[in-house]
Amino acid sequence: MSMDDRRRTADAASDSPAEGGRIRVIVKGHAVNVEPRPGWTIGAIATAARWSAGCGSVPFDNWEIRTADGWLLDPYAQPGALRMLVVNLLAGVGA
Numbered sequence: 001m002s003m004d005d006r007r008r009t010a011d012a013a014s015d016s017p018a019e020g021g022r023i024r025v026i027v028k029g030h031a032v033n034v035e036p037r038p039g040w041t042i043g044a045i046a047t048a049a050r051w052s053a054g055c056g057s058v059p060f061d062n063w064e065i066r067t068a069d070g071w072l073l074d075p076y077a078q079p080g081a082l083r084m085l086v087v088n089l090l091a092g093v094g095a
Contacts, residue, residue: 021083022035023045023082023083023084025045025084025085025087026085026086026087027046027049027053027055027087028088032053034048034052036048041075041078042065045079049085049087050063050087062090063089064090065085065087066085066087067085068084068086
């Protein structure tokens with residue numbers, strides 16, 4: 001393994017939330033930092049952020065989770081190296 005390969009592997013490992021990294025979650029325009037526990041899914045991270053932002057009482061199915069680039073995410077997937085999520089109410093909910 002070359003030095004560059006080792007450096008890339010170390011960088012990828014340091015980006016993993018399982019290593020204790022925080023994930024920034026934007027909930028209805030409010031920034032919340034969440035420290036995910038090992039094994040947490042994207043949905044669990046979003047739920048923790050919603051409760052921290054004071055929006056936890058709205059049912060989970062009324063929310064969508066996207067990347068900062070706008071890609072819709074599966075809430076049951078693992079976060080991998082994601083560092084930021086955007087959580088918003090679905091269109092027409094709470095209007």
